[in-house]
Amino acid sequence: ATTIDITPERAQPQRAQPDSLDQCRRCELWRDATQAVPGIGPTKARIMLVGEQPGDQEDLQGLPFVGPAGAVLDRALAEAGVERGAVYLTNAVKHFKWELRGKRRLHKTPAQREVSACHVWLEQELAKVRPEVVVALGATALKSVLQDSGTTMGAVMDAPFQHQGRWVVAVYHPSFVLRARDEDSRRQAYEVIVAGLRAALRLLG
């Protein structure tokens, strides 16, 4: 008689998706990126900052907010009295999306399907860190944090609000400061970020 070998190991179904961020194939962005960029910070951080996606420098170094936008963020954190090492820093999308212009890799805004595909990693970070306050830097971060592609910055930027048991503060993305057309707009956008970071601190009591 033939015996059918169904040892428990063999009977295990194959995982549909690999578990490690670096192996993530939930969307196509991994193809053109150097590496996935995970969040960084203490697992007990009380504040989590969520950006959009890694930029050119972040893609190369494997760390969030180490390029020009990171420099703006550093300045704003210092001015608000928030220590960078005390917060958890991450992005809504973990792979760099870009297009070549001349010799430069220029940032491209991720599509909603890419933000949604990547949301599982942000959820994992939120579950691990359990921050009391999430600061969404820009519209992509906000949509991912709320899991609502319809929310606009204008609707929520004025005041912190509660979402799923934690505070959310929405501010401009630091690169919005860099792109602003004149000094006045740059200063205003920057001040919104500083004010949001101060509000996040105040919420901790």
Ligand code: URA
């Ligand atoms: N912009 C982001 O949103 N995140 C980074 O890590 C760098 C630039």
